[in-house]
Amino acid sequence: MAMLEVNNITISYQNRPTVTDFSMTLEKGQICSLVGESGSGKTTVIRAIFGLLAGGGKVTEGDIIFEGESLLEYSKEKWRKLRGSDISMIFQDSGAMMNPTRRVGDAYTEYIRTHEKNIAKGDARTKAIDMLERMRLPSGDNVMRSYPFQLSGGMRQRVGIAMGMTYQPKLLLADEPTSALDVTTQAQIVRQMMELRENYGTAIIVVTHNLGVAAYMSDHIIVMRNGKIEDQGDRDYMLYHSENEYTHKLLDAVPSIGGTRYV
Amino acid sequence: MFDEKDLILEAKHVTRRFPAAKGKVLTANNDVNLKFYKGKTLGLVGESGCGKSTFMRFLVSLDKPSEGEILYKGEDITKLKGEKLRQHRQNIQMVFQDPAQSFNPKMKIRDVICEPLLNFKRIKPSEKDKVARELLEMVELPGELADRYMHNMSGGQRQRVAIARALALEPEMIVMDEATSALDVSVQKTIIELITKLQREKNITIGFICHDLGLIQSFAHQVAVMYLGNIVEVMPGEDIGENCKHPYSKALLASVFDIKMDFTKKIESIDSEIPSPLDVPPGCPFCDRCDQCMEICKQERPILKEIGPGHEVACHLYAGKEA
Numbered sequence: 001m002a003m004l005e006v007n008n009i010t011i012s013y014q015n016r017p018t019v020t021d022f023s024m025t026l027e028k029g030q031i032c033s034l035v036g037e038s039g040s041g042k043t044t045v046i047r048a049i050f051g052l053l054a055g056g057g058k059v060t061e062g063d064i065i066f067e068g069e070s071l072l073e074y075s076k077e078k079w080r081k082l083r084g085s086d087i088s089m090i091f092q093d094s095g096a097m098m099n100p101t102r103r104v105g106d107a108y109t110e111y112i113r114t115h116e117k118n119i120a121k122g123d124a125r126t127k128a129i130d131m132l133e134r135m136r137l138p139s140g141d142n143v144m145r146s147y148p149f150q151l152s153g154g155m156r157q158r159v160g161i162a163m164g165m166t167y168q169p170k171l172l173l174a175d176e177p178t179s180a181l182d183v184t185t186q187a188q189i190v191r192q193m194m195e196l197r198e199n200y201g202t203a204i205i206v207v208t209h210n211l212g213v214a215a216y217m218s219d220h221i222i223v224m225r226n227g228k229i230e231d232q233g234d235r236d237y238m239l240y241h242s243e244n245e246y247t248h249k250l251l252d253a254v255p256s257i258g259g260t261r262y263v
Numbered sequence: 264m265f266d267e268k269d270l271i272l273e274a275k276h277v278t279r280r281f282p283a284a285k286g287k288v289l290t291a292n293n294d295v296n297l298k299f300y301k302g303k304t305l306g307l308v309g310e311s312g313c314g315k316s317t318f319m320r321f322l323v324s325l326d327k328p329s330e331g332e333i334l335y336k337g338e339d340i341t342k343l344k345g346e347k348l349r350q351h352r353q354n355i356q357m358v359f360q361d362p363a364q365s366f367n368p369k370m371k372i373r374d375v376i377c378e379p380l381l382n383f384k385r386i387k388p389s390e391k392d393k394v395a396r397e398l399l400e401m402v403e404l405p406g407e408l409a410d411r412y413m414h415n416m417s418g419g420q421r422q423r424v425a426i427a428r429a430l431a432l433e434p435e436m437i438v439m440d441e442a443t444s445a446l447d448v449s450v451q452k453t454i455i456e457l458i459t460k461l462q463r464e465k466n467i468t469i470g471f472i473c474h475d476l477g478l479i480q481s482f483a484h485q486v487a488v489m490y491l492g493n494i495v496e497v498m499p500g501e502d503i504g505e506n507c508k509h510p511y512s513k514a515l516l517a518s519v520f521d522i523k524m525d526f527t528k529k530i531e532s533i534d535s536e537i538p539s540p541l542d543v544p545p546g547c548p549f550c551d552r553c554d555q556c557m558e559i560c561k562q563e564r565p566i567l568k569e570i571g572p573g574h575e576v577a578c579h580l581y582a583g584k585e586a
Contacts, residue, residue, distance in 0.1 A: 037447045038417070038447050039417075138535075138536070152536065152537075153311065154536065155536065182310045182474045183476070183515065184514070184533055185310075186518065187530045187532035188518075209447045209448055209449075210520060211448070212519075212522050215520075215522055215526065216526060252452070253448040253452040254448055254522050255448075255451075255452075255478035255480075255519075256522060256523055257503065257516065260481055261480070261481055261482065261501070262455065262456065262481055262482045263459060263462075263482050263483075263484060
């Protein structure tokens, strides 16, 4: 049985369906990308999987099944156990998810101590530093003593990934993890996410609008448009065999070296 | 390849230092020399914090360099003051990265676009409607949008409004600071198409800041690569790709996700973070991240040398003739 099954879900905000009839399955260690323009419903889908729909959004039809259990019937308590340990999420700007008036270290140790009730403060801190360093942040101790605004975009994103990966979740949801970053930092972060799968066997769902990034990372690519699945398949199909007009439009838009020149 | 008589703006030995804590000095731009030609695009590429924006702000007189001069048609604009400076601002306009933050949210699109025209008394308030409509149509937006506010528009539409506002005064040159990096790739493409079309029609000079070499190669005539405040390579736009020489330019190139790339290979990227501009190494600024670093690189800072027509590199690996 697949690790995650999303069966024909419809998601509505204030009774207006935003995403309709969306299905996907994900096996352990698989990477799947959701691609599409802003407003196509990509983020809504992964937020639904994480039980974090904003603004009164609800899954009105269909079911989301994670390891054989329906996530839609989870109680608050069960969600709390699941989030951060079995499923975790990385946001577009991890700096914005952290409290700007608290040091990274304080937020991170609190995060660890919420998940592990009996861990001593010092141990939590060591664990956090270890995790930051594993995510290739030089001098984790320094990072722990910094405020989010003192870190660069790439560093903040690494802190976000480190936090998300602390308990080696089975499923990682990443919402435009590299869109706010420089190309060089983007390449580093993408590579790092690929290593998560190699090292921990994490399955990943990535939301992105860049088909280049999606094609590089994923086993399976889903193209979304206006809340519906427009096209899907593996990289080979997407890049070379798809006959979908919209997929072609997105592919054309990726700037490519030696590609179209307008001048 | 560029005609010297088309030279419209030239930056000469521009250096900018900022005072930093504990008596240190942050050198944001170090001896930058660049030339902008009529109707051509110069792309300035580099990572965040390398000094791209600092430099471009000099061009629009939002800041002044500590040393060096910026010649607009032979006149040093860093020395302009008062009314003269105000009048000069009509010649060079700017488009910012995030129009949602650079415009007054309480102003209607019509007022946003017409404000510069009114400031310079180019139109009467009664003409606003007509002019706003024309300008919106120029950037391929329906004229009815003039009644809206910024927050009612999508990112792509906003950026078009920003372009319309910048072009309202019919400047000789516009500076675009990462004008597309907040947009979806598909919207980005349409904006680039619009910019290039307008450039052809109006023969505008463009200074474009960007960090994506894949994007910049699609429309720049000249590309300058900046690293920690230093220009490390200047090349003709079509040379990106096979012909770029500096190890840093190559590293930038290698980190572009291209749909035509070889997916079996691992994506390459420079692993380390960009060093703090407070302690730039004495030799080549790139030496501690470069995998071809030699002994000389640590001691002597390389200078730009010409290695081909319109192509200059600052690297000890390439011994060209002195530029």
